[in-house]
Amino acid sequence: NAGVTQTPKFQVLKTGQSMTLQCAQDMNHEYMSWYRQDPGMGLRLIHYSVGAGITDQGEVPNGYNVSRSTTEDFPLRLLSAAPSQTSVYFCASSRQAGGPADTQYFGPGTRLTVL
Amino acid sequence: DAKTTQPNSMESNEEEPVHLPCNHSTISGTDYIHWYRQLPSQGPEYVIHGLTSNVNNRMASLAIAEDRKSSTLILHRATLRDAAVYYCILYGQNFVFGPGTRLSVLP
Numbered sequence: 001n002a003g004v005t006q007t008p009k010f011q012v013l014k015t016g017q018s019m020t021l022q023c024a025q026d027m028n029h030e031y032m033s034w035y036r037q038d039p040g041m042g043l044r045l046i047h048y049s050v051g052a053g054i055t056d057q058g059e060v061p062n063g064y065n066v067s068r069s070t071t072e073d074f075p076l077r078l079l080s081a082a083p084s085q086t087s088v089y090f091c092a093s094s095r096q097a098g099g100p101a102d103t104q105y106f107g108p109g110t111r112l113t114v115l
Numbered sequence: 116d117a118k119t120t121q122p123n124s125m126e127s128n129e130e131e132p133v134h135l136p137c138n139h140s141t142i143s144g145t146d147y148i149h150w151y152r153q154l155p156s157q158g159p160e161y162v163i164h165g166l167t168s169n170v171n172n173r174m175a176s177l178a179i180a181e182d183r184k185s186s187t188l189i190l191h192r193a194t195l196r197d198a199a200v201y202y203c204i205l206y207g208q209n210f211v212f213g214p215g216t217r218l219s220v221l222p
Contacts (some may be wrong), residue, residue, distance in 0.1 A: 042214045
């Protein structure tokens with residue numbers, strides 16, 4: 001089991017560029033989510049998905065798109081990168097869709113810098 | 116989402132017990148209390164969770180107050196590897212992180 005994997009580990013973008021952060025899990029988890037973590041802060045929820053074909057917005061969704069065409073993959077798209085999106089991005093998954101007793105598994109993160 | 120309050124930072128000596136407190140006075144009856152920790156430059160990792168009763172696992176113990184308005188994560192013997200930010204999270208509908216407690220472990 002690889003768990004939750006994220007690529008790339010590091011990325012530098014120029015303002016206005018677009019890119020996709022990849023997230024995959026091999027645990028057959030229904031629930032997947034994306035967080036961002038700014039320096040010295042806790043994680044904030046960007047988007048989440050309770051199953052293939054279903055996504056919803058979290059606390060800070062502006063500037064990001066997601067889709068969930070398969071159970072395994074949950075890519076995060078930056079449409080037009082801005083310096084305010086400089087952050088570390090974490091993907092997470094759990095077995096059930098929002099089951100409060102479930103453990104969340106986090107990926108290692110993608111460190112994104114927007115110049 | 117119910118809110119949690121934790122101290123910004125705490126210090127412990129190596130091989131001593133550590134008690135990390137969390138206040139959650141607005142907890143609802145269906146919220147689970149989760150603890151995660153984040154080691155430097157890593158993603159958060161699960162530590163322990165509970166609903167009403169105290170819980171033990173190989174990493175830590177979780178003591179939950181009878182009224183559920185507070186809880187304490189107990190690391191029985193801190194090691195240098197336990198230096199991390201510890202997050203107390205109430206999980207009902209959404210999984211919301213606060214700023215957490217930064218634990219330093221002194222050799």
